[in-house]
Amino acid sequence: MNRSAYDETIAVLSASGLTPRSHRYEDSVFGSWWIEVDANPLLRIIWDGKDGWAVVQCAGKGRRADENAWEDSWIGRKPEEQTPARLVREALALTHR
Numbered sequence: 001m002n003r004s005a006y007d008e009t010i011a012v013l014s015a016s017g018l019t020p021r022s023h024r025y026e027d028s029v030f031g032s033w034w035i036e037v038d039a040n041p042l043l044r045i046i047w048d049g050k051d052g053w054a055v056v057q058c059a060g061k062g063r064r065a066d067e068n069a070w071e072d073s074w075i076g077r078k079p080e081e082q083t084p085a086r087l088v089r090e091a092l093a094l095t096h097r
Contacts, residue, residue: 001031001047001049001054002031005047005082005084006033006035006047008084009035009084010023010035012084013035013037016088016092018037018038018039018043018088018091018092018095019037020038021037022035023035026049030048030049030050031047032046032047032048033047033049034046034047039091039095040095040096041058041059041096042058042059043056043057043058043094044059045087045088047082052077052079053075053076053082054075054081054082054086054087055072055074055076056073056074056090057070057071057072057073058070058073059071073090073094074090076090
């Protein structure tokens with residue numbers, strides 16, 4: 001995945017009714033990026049450029065009441081799984097609408 005996949009993921013999220021609340025692309029970190037999604041629960045979509053994995057995470061309860069921890073909900077390790085449409089579909093499946 002690359003910068004265009006990052007941009008496309010943001011566009012597909014918006015078209016599906018999910019709102020990206022913050023995001024960042026890091027070219028200097030193997031092209032890694034993340035998108036935090038304003039949903040219930042709070043979601044994060046990650047491309048780990050070093051390992052070549054796409055990950056969808058849910059905010060969960062941390063050790064303390066005021067701390068959120070991210071929990072992996074879906075990991076795409078195969079290139080054919082790592083499409084913007086698939087990432088958004090996996091994120092949508094986790095939302096409580």
